[in-house]
Amino acid sequence: MNEDRKTLEQRAQMTDIERLRHSASHVLATAILKLWPEAQFAAGPPVENGFYYDVDLPHRISPEDFEKIEAEMKKEIKANHQFEKMEVSRDEALDLGTKGRLAALSDRNQPSKFKIDIIEGIPSGEKISLYRNGDFIDLCAGPHVMRTGNIGAFKLTSVASAYYKGDEKNPQLQRVYGTAFKTKKELDEYFAMLEEAKKRDHRKLGKELEIYVIDEDVGPGLPLWLPRGAAIIEELEKLAKETEFAAGYRRVRTVNIARESLYRKSGHIPYYAESMFPPMELKEHGEQDSVTQRYYLKAMNCPHHHKLFAAVPRSYRDLPLRLAEYGFCHRYEQSGELFGLMRVRSMQMNDAHLYMTPEQFESEFNAVNEMYLNYFKLFGLEKYLMRFSTHDPTKLGQKFVNEPELWMKTEDMTRNVLKNSGINYVEVPNEAAFYGPKIDVQVWSVIGREFSIATNQVDFAQPRSFNLRYKDKDNTEKIPICIHRAPLGTHERFIGFLIEHYAGNFPLWLSPEQVRILTIGDDAKLVDYSMSILNELRAKYVRAEIDQSTDQINGKIQRAEQMKVHTMFVIGKRDMEATAVSVRVHGKGNLGAKPRVDAIAEILRSIKERQA
Numbered sequence: 022m023n024e025d026r027k028t029l030e031q032r033a034q035m036t037d038i039e040r041l042r043h044s045a046s047h048v049l050a051t052a053i054l055k056l057w058p059e060a061q062f063a064a065g066p067p068v069e070n071g072f073y074y075d076v077d078l079p080h081r082i083s084p085e086d087f088e089k090i091e092a093e094m095k096k097e098i099k100a101n102h103q104f105e106k107m108e109v110s111r112d113e114a115l116d117l118g119t120k121g122r123l124a125a126l127s128d129r130n131q132p133s134k135f136k137i138d139i140i141e142g143i144p145s146g147e148k149i150s151l152y153r154n155g156d157f158i159d160l161c162a163g164p165h166v167m168r169t170g171n172i173g174a175f176k177l178t179s180v181a182s183a184y185y186k187g188d189e190k191n192p193q194l195q196r197v198y199g200t201a202f203k204t205k206k207e208l209d210e211y212f213a214m215l216e217e218a219k220k221r222d223h224r225k226l227g228k229e230l231e232i233y234v235i236d237e238d239v240g241p242g243l244p245l246w247l248p249r250g251a252a253i254i255e256e257l258e259k260l261a262k263e264t265e266f267a268a269g270y271r272r273v274r275t276v277n278i279a280r281e282s283l284y285r286k287s288g289h290i291p292y293y294a295e296s297m298f299p300p301m302e303l304k305e306h307g308e309q310d311s312v313t314q315r316y317y318l319k320a321m322n323c324p325h326h327h328k329l330f331a332a333v334p335r336s337y338r339d340l341p342l343r344l345a346e347y348g349f350c351h352r353y354e355q356s357g358e359l360f361g362l363m364r365v366r367s368m369q370m371n372d373a374h375l376y377m378t379p380e381q382f383e384s385e386f387n388a389v390n391e392m393y394l395n396y397f398k399l400f401g402l403e404k405y406l407m408r409f410s411t412h413d414p415t416k417l418g419q420k421f422v423n424e425p426e427l428w429m430k431t432e433d434m435t436r437n438v439l440k441n442s443g444i445n446y447v448e449v450p451n452e453a454a455f456y457g458p459k460i461d462v463q464v465w466s467v468i469g470r471e472f473s474i475a476t477n478q479v480d481f482a483q484p485r486s487f488n489l490r491y492k493d494k495d496n497t498e499k500i501p502i503c504i505h506r507a508p509l510g511t512h513e514r515f516i517g518f519l520i521e522h523y524a525g526n527f528p529l530w531l532s533p534e535q536v537r538i539l540t541i542g543d544d545a546k547l548v549d550y551s552m553s554i555l556n557e558l559r560a561k562y563v564r565a566e567i568d569q570s571t572d573q574i575n576g577k578i579q580r581a582e583q584m585k586v587h588t589m590f591v592i593g594k595r596d597m598e599a600t601a602v603s604v605r606v607h608g609k610g611n612l613g614a615k616p617r618v619d620a621i622a623e624i625l626r627s628i629k630e631r632q633a
């Protein structure tokens with residue numbers, strides 16, 4: 022997490038809902054103080070889906086306390102106190118802190134220790150403001166809603182422990198989480214969505230549907246794909262390859278390890294070293310004596326693709342050059358951060374690097390965005406947002422490559438394309454990659470949960486450090502611009518997302534098992550007929566299976582439904598005699614008998630068109 026202090030400008034950009042939730046954290050602190058006046062508070066920001074306040078208190082807050090805390094919060098909301106802003110000098114703020122009056126209802130005999138520490142960290146030029154609601158006064162830069170009564174509906178959700186400022190050398194505090202919405206209806210919908218998300222949890226369905234496994238002996242964060250998961254992967258790669266081929270991409274293949282020198286050139290070492298697996302040391306024979314070489318597992322495909330760009334002399338006629346690969350990457354995520362398929366240590370990425378002249382940037386970038394939108398349509402993603410992250414000019418040379426003009430130029434170009442294309446985006450300062458502005462793509466699953474699945478980056482720095490050149494029309498050597506893009510993200514994260522999105526009921530084209538043939542009885546002729554259908558389906562690349570067990574048909578149907586097999590062909594004597602099959606679709610039930618040839622043609626058409 023980025024623990025940088027937010028600038029005033031960034032704070033002013035708090036969305037309405039963040040403002041409301043942050044205001045709720047003041048009300049939470051007010052309520053806690055009514056119950057435990059000795060409580061000391063640290064930070065109380067809005068977070069994704071809610072808010073928290075960090076509190077230092079001898080009493081251990083537990084969920085059993087929530088009811089009485091919420092009751093106090095309700096009183097404060099009912100009182101409809103104004104959030105009143107007061108600007109004070111540093112000395113006045115410190116004086117109040119010494120009297121214990123910050124994040125408090127009255128003067129106390131203990132200083133507001135965390136607030137004093139926070140004041141000391143505020144840059145000298147920055148204004149210090151306090152906010153008051155009723156008796157509660159807090160050190161805070163805001164913003165808030167107008168009155169406590171504007172907090173429509175809220176609920177406390179959990180309590181966890183957290184170190185002050187996230188540093189384990191600091192005291193451990195209790196972090197009380199809650200969420201708040203404008204209306205009770207929205208709050209109820211949110212909790213209903215969480216319930217639904219639990220049922221659709223990709224870790225639960227991933228196991229039940231035999232999609233992937235994480236094995237202790239293989240290691241944490243290293244998923245293995247069972248045949249049903251591999252089937253989904255194959256379909257996604259097929260989709261990406263067809264789409265990219267039509268868009269003029271060319272496929273390449275690279276290796277999974279490389280020498281340290283490569284990642285020094287790319288800047289991954291030292292900038293990204295913490296997220297990489299530690300190196301392997303190999304003794305290699307040099308010209309005179311042997312040298313120890315360090316090899317790293319590849320964390321990103323870019324440096325390898327840059328080498329392929331540089332491998333051949335390039336002219337403006339070769340551009341744009343679009344190199345694509347479903348590349349394998351390994352990243353060292355902290356074990357505490359690993360989470361099912363969402364946070365892993367090995368991943369296969371829908372990667373490509375596009376090299377172009379500045380004149381080609383607009384049309385290339387537009388085409389990339391177009392590709393995203395087409396994928397969203399295919400997967401039925403109605404809500405998405407592109408977060409356009411730009412640099413902070415005060416951090417050039419530290420967090421961002423020191424190329425002020427190139428930053429301005431590329432950011433302007435990117436912003437213009439986003440504006441002109443009417444894409445849904447927001448601009449976020451200070452969050453760019455070190456080598457250029459970036460766009461994170463967030464999507465919402467059908468039940469309204471947010472996922473960050475893909476990024477898009479504009480890079481003017483790596484082509485320089487790799488000394489990439491093309492010969493322009495005027496015979497001079499120029500440096501190309503590079504776009505990194507991965508619309509389908511990684512297989513791991515994207516499939517994790519799709520499992521929730523579809524609740525495991527994949528459309529036919531993606532379904533791990535597309536057709537299962539269920540025979541009624543085991544008459545030899547019937548089995549022959551069923552086998553001929555199975556062979557025909559497989560010859561046409563349909564993922565088909567047959568259940569020839571001696572079980573009753575109802576048992577066979579139940580088993581197929583449990584595995585969420587998309588289509589069942591139920592075959593009895595009457596079907597055989599009519600050269601037909603009885604079609605049953607998961608979630609839709611029995612669709613009746615159809616001529617064999619029609620039923621198969623329909624399956625093939627649905628797969629080919631990638632029907633929803």
Ligand SMILES: [Zn+2]
Binds near residue numbers: 043159164
């Ligand atoms: Zn505040």
Ligand SMILES: [Zn+2]
Binds near residue numbers: 321322323374505506
């Ligand atoms: Zn890249």
